[in-house]
Amino acid sequence: MGLKKRTQREEQKREEKRAIKRDLDGLITQLQRGDRVQRRWAARDLAQYGEEAIDPLCSRLEKETDPAVQEAILSSLMEIKRPPIGERLIPLLRSDDAGLRNRVIEALQSMPELVESHVDELLGDPDPDMRIFAINIIQWVKHPDVPKWLLEVIKRDEHINVVGTALDALTDIATEDMKEDILRVKERFDDPYIHFVVDEIIKGLS
Amino acid sequence: MTLSDREFEKFREFFYRKTGIFFPDTKKKFVEKRLLARMKATGHESFRSYFNFVRFQRSGEELQELTNALTVNETYFFREKYQFESLVENVLDEVLEYKEDNEPIRIWSIPCASGEEPYSIAIYLLEYWPRIDEVDVEIIASDIDTNVLEKARKGIYNLRSVKNLPKHILRKYFKRLSGDRYEIIDDLKEAIDFRQLNLFDYRENKKYRYIDVIFCRNMLIYFDDESRLKAAQIFYDSLNPGGFIFLGHSESMSRICSLFKVRKFKQGIVYQKPL
């Protein structure tokens, strides 16, 4: 009893017990059929397979309801970070699962390059919530045109909450030349929150 | 050059969003001094240009430098000892509830640096946990830095390191050396398993399994968002269901990972892997 140091032998015993087929096919099967712990490990290990793992990971994510497994899948996708991932994740923004939606947003925020080519389509989506999610992602994209994209939203979007989100996103990155357009939003929306954010941005510019 | 109130606010909001650390108005001078030093070091003349640099730098290196400069990182024995209190008063009892008989309790200290933390845990358990004699406890201590691990294995410390230790503990667990230095007794040195580890080496980190308590204090704060999430996932998988993880007192899972349950004990917040 008391403090003990673990021996090498015990560790090896555990390693052997866990030896299952861990090549790509084995992992994919485990991802699809295993219990939640096995699916998590499979999702984590698949990160090592790069491009080949994208399809199995994304396909599973589309059906996966366990948050811990969703998290592991997204974590691996974030490590792999290749273009096909953008196309597969964006549709998940429409999911009814709020937890999944928000995790996907976070994942996309960390992979801005994958979203850049979809900006127009996202900001033009008929669903205002989708446009809001799009702004949440785009605002972290490190592209010189981001302020411009956001400016377009505040000039043209009809939905008050989409405009509000874009204004919030512009707060630290608005430039002097946008002042007029930003002030004009107050005329489009006679709402105390909108007025508040516009005033905040203008204050920040002086 | 001083920071305007608005600039300080902007910076404070950004830093809070990134790290969860909030600087009250009283800390303005403290922040200003260090910001100006970093501006100088990176060749930025205006706050605005430096701020944009930090925010949009892909590697996140400058944010890490800045974080280093803004956070205090001393290590010494019984640092943040309210967490060790939590360990012996609440956490270990809960761990024992889910443990199978005869399975040792495993505590992982990472990064262990020069050893103050794992030795503190060991001493605290021996001194203040009544059940230490009934149960086997393994303490694993890892760090990426082999030099610091060597120091830890040698177990020799100066006055600053031991300043918070009650005298009777100093007498019981240390040998006094020349030059105001103290050396950990051999029994303790042998009880701790010191191992080199790069947390993100996926072959190595997998060997850490069936852990019951992790102490990961003031490490995640220095990582970028992606690495923090990765690290949290590694910790999650290394823990037994029901296992606990302690972060540094100004750190929070709120900016890192959603998988852990937030538990509040008398001494503060500890995170738990769901059972």
Place this chain on the structure above:
Amino acid sequence: MKKILIVDDATTVRKYERQLVEEMGFGAEEAINGIEALEKILNERFDLLLVDINMPKMNGYELVREIRKNPELMEIPVVMISTEASQEDKIKAYEAGANFYIVKPIRPETLRSLLNILC
């Protein structure tokens, strides 16, 4: 003084709600997501929570569900705040345990009535 916790990941929304709440004579604290909110609620007492639905790490529904599970916290009044007036969202909010559901942007009069009723 009664205290409100404002939970929203957007900085200006938190600032705006804080201004409204303080003008009405309440104290305000902020959290950027459900986990931070939970940590604050566990450490100090709040008289009401204003909770946005879509937030990273722990969203509004998840936060309210957690709170209602905890015997110490379950009585706290919660106003859930959504960006879209969808029936499904409303039902989800009430099922999670919210006391009220309102749609952004928040109008001062709406907030005033709610604060008067709930705390």
